[in-house]
Amino acid sequence: MTPQPDKVYALAFGAHPDDVELSCGATLLKIIDEGHRVAVCDLTGGEMGTLGTVDTRRAEAELACRRMGYTSRETLDLGDSELFYSKENLHKIITIVRKYQPDTVFCNPPDERHPDHMKASRLVYDACFYAGLQKIETRLDGEIQPPHRPRHILYYIQFKQADPDIVVDISSTFERSRSGIEAFGTQFHRDDKSGQPVTLINRKEFLPGLESRARALGEQIGTMYGEGFLLSALPGVNNFSALFPPRP
Numbered sequence: 001m002t003p004q005p006d007k008v009y010a011l012a013f014g015a016h017p018d019d020v021e022l023s024c025g026a027t028l029l030k031i032i033d034e035g036h037r038v039a040v041c042d043l044t045g046g047e048m049g050t051l052g053t054v055d056t057r058r059a060e061a062e063l064a065c066r067r068m069g070y071t072s073r074e075t076l077d078l079g080d081s082e083l084f085y086s087k088e089n090l091h092k093i094i095t096i097v098r099k100y101q102p103d104t105v106f107c108n109p110p111d112e113r114h115p116d117h118m119k120a121s122r123l124v125y126d127a128c129f130y131a132g133l134q135k136i137e138t139r140l141d142g143e144i145q146p147p148h149r150p151r152h153i154l155y156y157i158q159f160k161q162a163d164p165d166i167v168v169d170i171s172s173t174f175e176r177s178r179s180g181i182e183a184f185g186t187q188f189h190r191d192d193k194s195g196q197p198v199t200l201i202n203r204k205e206f207l208p209g210l211e212s213r214a215r216a217l218g219e220q221i222g223t224m225y226g227e228g229f230l231l232s233a234l235p236g237v238n239n240f241s242a243l244f245p246p247r248p
Protein backbone atom coordinates (compact mmCIF):
# COMPACT_ATOMS: atom_id res chain seq x y z
CA MET A 1 0.00 0.00 0.00
CA THR A 2 1.22 3.53 -0.82
CA PRO A 3 2.49 5.32 2.29
CA GLN A 4 0.35 8.29 3.33
CA PRO A 5 2.73 10.50 5.29
CA ASP A 6 0.42 13.52 5.35
CA LYS A 7 -2.79 11.69 6.30
CA VAL A 8 -4.62 13.13 9.30
CA TYR A 9 -7.82 12.31 11.12
CA ALA A 10 -8.99 15.93 11.24
CA LEU A 11 -8.30 18.87 8.93
CA ALA A 12 -9.48 22.29 10.09
CA PHE A 13 -9.93 25.11 7.58
CA GLY A 14 -10.22 28.78 8.44
CA ALA A 15 -10.77 31.81 6.23
CA HIS A 16 -8.22 33.71 8.33
CA PRO A 17 -5.43 32.72 10.71
CA ASP A 18 -7.00 32.51 14.22
CA ASP A 19 -10.51 31.45 12.98
CA VAL A 20 -9.68 27.86 13.89
CA GLU A 21 -8.18 28.58 17.31
CA LEU A 22 -11.01 30.93 18.30
CA SER A 23 -13.77 28.54 17.25
CA CYS A 24 -12.69 24.92 17.57
CA GLY A 25 -9.20 24.94 19.13
CA ALA A 26 -10.20 23.14 22.31
CA THR A 27 -11.91 20.38 20.31
CA LEU A 28 -8.80 19.97 18.14
CA LEU A 29 -6.69 19.60 21.29
CA LYS A 30 -9.12 16.97 22.54
CA ILE A 31 -8.77 15.06 19.25
CA ILE A 32 -4.96 15.24 19.57
CA ASP A 33 -5.25 14.00 23.19
CA GLU A 34 -7.25 11.05 21.84
CA GLY A 35 -4.21 10.11 19.75
CA HIS A 36 -5.19 11.47 16.34
CA ARG A 37 -3.35 13.73 13.92
CA VAL A 38 -4.72 17.20 13.17
CA ALA A 39 -3.70 19.64 10.41
CA VAL A 40 -4.84 23.21 9.80
CA CYS A 41 -5.17 25.15 6.56
CA ASP A 42 -5.75 28.91 6.54
CA LEU A 43 -7.31 29.98 3.25
CA THR A 44 -5.82 33.47 3.49
CA GLY A 45 -3.00 35.17 5.37
CA GLY A 46 -5.40 37.62 7.03
CA GLU A 47 -3.60 40.46 5.27
CA MET A 48 -6.61 42.81 5.31
CA GLY A 49 -7.00 42.64 9.09
CA THR A 50 -6.92 46.02 10.83
CA LEU A 51 -4.10 44.91 13.12
CA GLY A 52 -0.88 43.05 12.39
CA THR A 53 0.95 42.49 9.11
CA VAL A 54 1.25 39.50 6.80
CA ASP A 55 4.57 38.64 8.44
CA THR A 56 3.38 38.97 12.04
CA ARG A 57 0.24 36.98 11.30
CA ARG A 58 2.23 34.21 9.65
CA ALA A 59 4.60 34.07 12.62
CA GLU A 60 1.62 33.98 14.98
CA ALA A 61 0.00 31.16 13.02
CA GLU A 62 3.24 29.15 13.22
CA LEU A 63 3.50 29.80 16.97
CA ALA A 64 -0.10 28.65 17.44
CA CYS A 65 0.69 25.52 15.41
CA ARG A 66 3.58 24.64 17.74
CA ARG A 67 1.60 25.37 20.88
CA MET A 68 -1.41 23.36 19.73
CA GLY A 69 0.57 20.39 18.45
CA TYR A 70 -0.85 20.23 14.93
CA THR A 71 0.88 17.88 12.50
CA SER A 72 1.15 20.81 10.08
CA ARG A 73 -0.34 24.12 9.12
CA GLU A 74 -0.36 25.82 5.76
CA THR A 75 -1.68 29.00 4.20
CA LEU A 76 -3.20 29.03 0.74
CA ASP A 77 -3.09 32.82 0.24
CA LEU A 78 -6.39 32.91 -1.66
CA GLY A 79 -6.79 36.59 -0.79
CA ASP A 80 -8.22 38.11 2.39
CA SER A 81 -11.41 39.99 1.42
CA GLU A 82 -10.88 38.66 -2.12
CA LEU A 83 -11.83 35.10 -1.34
CA PHE A 84 -13.82 34.46 -4.47
CA TYR A 85 -15.59 31.35 -5.61
CA SER A 86 -13.53 30.23 -8.57
CA LYS A 87 -12.45 26.99 -10.15
CA GLU A 88 -8.83 27.85 -9.35
CA ASN A 89 -9.53 28.38 -5.63
CA LEU A 90 -11.72 25.29 -5.48
CA HIS A 91 -8.94 23.17 -6.99
CA LYS A 92 -6.38 24.53 -4.53
CA ILE A 93 -8.60 23.42 -1.64
CA ILE A 94 -9.27 20.05 -3.29
CA THR A 95 -5.49 19.59 -3.49
CA ILE A 96 -5.23 20.14 0.29
CA VAL A 97 -8.12 17.75 1.01
CA ARG A 98 -6.52 15.04 -1.12
CA LYS A 99 -3.09 15.70 0.40
CA TYR A 100 -4.25 15.21 4.01
CA GLN A 101 -7.08 12.71 3.33
CA PRO A 102 -8.96 13.65 6.49
CA ASP A 103 -11.84 11.67 7.93
CA THR A 104 -13.25 14.82 9.50
CA VAL A 105 -13.17 18.41 8.27
CA PHE A 106 -13.88 21.52 10.33
CA CYS A 107 -14.70 24.81 8.60
CA ASN A 108 -16.36 28.20 8.91
CA PRO A 109 -20.17 28.19 9.26
CA PRO A 110 -22.42 28.93 6.25
CA ASP A 111 -24.18 31.90 7.89
CA GLU A 112 -21.78 34.43 9.37
CA ARG A 113 -21.04 38.13 9.85
CA HIS A 114 -17.79 38.25 7.83
CA PRO A 115 -18.37 37.54 4.12
CA ASP A 116 -15.04 35.67 3.89
CA HIS A 117 -16.31 33.18 6.47
CA MET A 118 -19.39 32.37 4.39
CA LYS A 119 -17.35 32.12 1.20
CA ALA A 120 -14.82 29.86 2.91
CA SER A 121 -17.65 27.66 4.17
CA ARG A 122 -19.07 27.19 0.67
CA LEU A 123 -15.66 26.63 -0.93
CA VAL A 124 -14.57 24.05 1.65
CA TYR A 125 -17.87 22.15 1.60
CA ASP A 126 -17.83 21.95 -2.20
CA ALA A 127 -14.12 21.07 -2.33
CA CYS A 128 -14.70 18.18 0.11
CA PHE A 129 -17.39 16.80 -2.20
CA TYR A 130 -15.55 17.32 -5.47
CA ALA A 131 -12.31 15.90 -4.01
CA GLY A 132 -14.06 12.53 -4.18
CA LEU A 133 -14.61 12.70 -7.93
CA GLN A 134 -11.96 10.77 -9.81
CA LYS A 135 -12.37 12.77 -13.02
CA ILE A 136 -11.41 16.04 -11.32
CA GLU A 137 -7.64 15.97 -11.70
CA THR A 138 -5.31 17.71 -9.28
CA ARG A 139 -1.57 17.30 -8.90
CA LEU A 140 0.78 17.63 -5.96
CA ASP A 141 4.51 17.86 -6.74
CA GLY A 142 3.68 16.78 -10.30
CA GLU A 143 1.88 13.60 -9.22
CA ILE A 144 -1.82 13.03 -9.87
CA GLN A 145 -3.63 12.82 -6.53
CA PRO A 146 -6.06 10.01 -5.73
CA PRO A 147 -9.67 11.06 -5.00
CA HIS A 148 -10.70 11.42 -1.37
CA ARG A 149 -13.97 12.52 0.24
CA PRO A 150 -14.01 13.30 3.99
CA ARG A 151 -16.62 11.36 5.94
CA HIS A 152 -17.72 14.22 8.21
CA ILE A 153 -17.92 18.01 7.89
CA LEU A 154 -18.48 20.07 11.03
CA TYR A 155 -19.11 23.80 10.97
CA TYR A 156 -17.76 25.65 13.97
CA ILE A 157 -19.63 28.64 15.38
CA GLN A 158 -18.10 32.12 15.13
CA PHE A 159 -19.52 35.58 15.73
CA LYS A 160 -23.10 34.89 14.74
CA GLN A 161 -24.93 32.87 17.35
CA ALA A 162 -26.37 29.55 16.23
CA ASP A 163 -27.94 26.62 18.01
CA PRO A 164 -25.35 23.85 17.78
CA ASP A 165 -26.26 20.36 16.62
CA ILE A 166 -23.66 18.89 18.98
CA VAL A 167 -21.61 20.18 21.90
CA VAL A 168 -18.16 18.76 22.65
CA ASP A 169 -17.03 18.62 26.29
CA ILE A 170 -13.83 20.68 26.23
CA SER A 171 -13.33 20.92 30.00
CA SER A 172 -9.98 19.11 29.79
CA THR A 173 -8.56 21.30 27.03
CA PHE A 174 -10.16 24.73 27.43
CA GLU A 175 -7.30 26.27 29.43
CA ARG A 176 -4.64 24.93 27.02
CA SER A 177 -6.60 26.23 24.04
CA ARG A 178 -6.10 29.76 25.40
CA SER A 179 -2.39 29.59 24.61
CA GLY A 180 -3.23 28.85 20.98
CA ILE A 181 -5.45 31.93 20.85
CA GLU A 182 -2.93 34.09 22.68
CA ALA A 183 -0.33 33.20 20.03
CA PHE A 184 -2.14 35.75 17.84
CA GLY A 185 -0.85 38.59 19.99
CA THR A 186 -1.47 41.40 17.51
CA GLN A 187 -5.19 40.62 17.32
CA PHE A 188 -6.33 40.76 20.94
CA HIS A 189 -6.47 43.23 23.76
CA ARG A 190 -3.33 44.16 25.66
CA ASP A 191 -3.01 47.08 28.01
CA ASP A 192 -0.01 48.45 26.08
CA LYS A 193 -2.04 48.79 22.88
CA SER A 194 -3.58 52.15 23.76
CA GLY A 195 -3.98 54.31 20.69
CA GLN A 196 -4.52 51.35 18.36
CA PRO A 197 -7.78 51.06 16.44
CA VAL A 198 -10.46 49.14 18.27
CA THR A 199 -11.69 46.06 16.44
CA LEU A 200 -14.39 43.56 17.25
CA ILE A 201 -11.91 41.11 18.69
CA ASN A 202 -9.38 43.34 20.40
CA ARG A 203 -11.95 44.78 22.78
CA LYS A 204 -11.25 43.93 26.42
CA GLU A 205 -14.58 42.08 26.57
CA PHE A 206 -13.96 39.73 23.63
CA LEU A 207 -11.99 36.88 25.19
CA PRO A 208 -14.07 36.84 28.42
CA GLY A 209 -17.12 36.69 26.12
CA LEU A 210 -15.72 33.59 24.43
CA GLU A 211 -15.22 31.98 27.81
CA SER A 212 -18.80 32.81 28.78
CA ARG A 213 -20.07 31.08 25.66
CA ALA A 214 -17.97 28.00 26.38
CA ARG A 215 -19.30 27.97 29.96
CA ALA A 216 -22.90 28.35 28.79
CA LEU A 217 -22.53 25.48 26.30
CA GLY A 218 -20.83 23.34 28.95
CA GLU A 219 -23.75 24.05 31.26
CA GLN A 220 -26.11 22.59 28.66
CA ILE A 221 -24.28 19.26 28.64
CA GLY A 222 -23.44 19.18 32.35
CA THR A 223 -19.73 20.01 32.03
CA MET A 224 -17.54 23.01 32.78
CA TYR A 225 -16.90 24.03 29.16
CA GLY A 226 -18.36 23.13 25.77
CA GLU A 227 -17.70 23.92 22.10
CA GLY A 228 -20.65 23.76 19.71
CA PHE A 229 -20.83 22.64 16.09
CA LEU A 230 -23.31 22.50 13.25
CA LEU A 231 -23.36 19.28 11.25
CA SER A 232 -23.52 19.14 7.47
CA ALA A 233 -25.29 15.76 7.54
CA LEU A 234 -27.26 13.64 9.97
CA PRO A 235 -24.83 11.58 12.07
CA GLY A 236 -25.35 7.84 12.41
CA VAL A 237 -24.96 6.18 15.80
CA ASN A 238 -22.75 3.12 15.90
CA ASN A 239 -21.49 2.87 19.47
CA PHE A 240 -24.67 3.81 21.35
CA SER A 241 -23.25 3.78 24.87
CA ALA A 242 -20.29 5.91 23.81
CA LEU A 243 -22.74 8.62 22.78
CA PHE A 244 -25.06 8.06 25.76
CA PRO A 245 -22.72 6.82 28.51
CA PRO A 246 -24.03 5.29 31.74
CA ARG A 247 -23.42 7.14 34.98
CA PRO A 248 -19.81 6.59 36.21
Ligand SMILES: [Zn+2]
Binds near residue numbers: 019
Ligand atom coordinates in the same frame (compact mmCIF):
# COMPACT_ATOMS: atom_id res chain seq x y z
ZN1 LIG B 1 -12.06 35.19 10.29
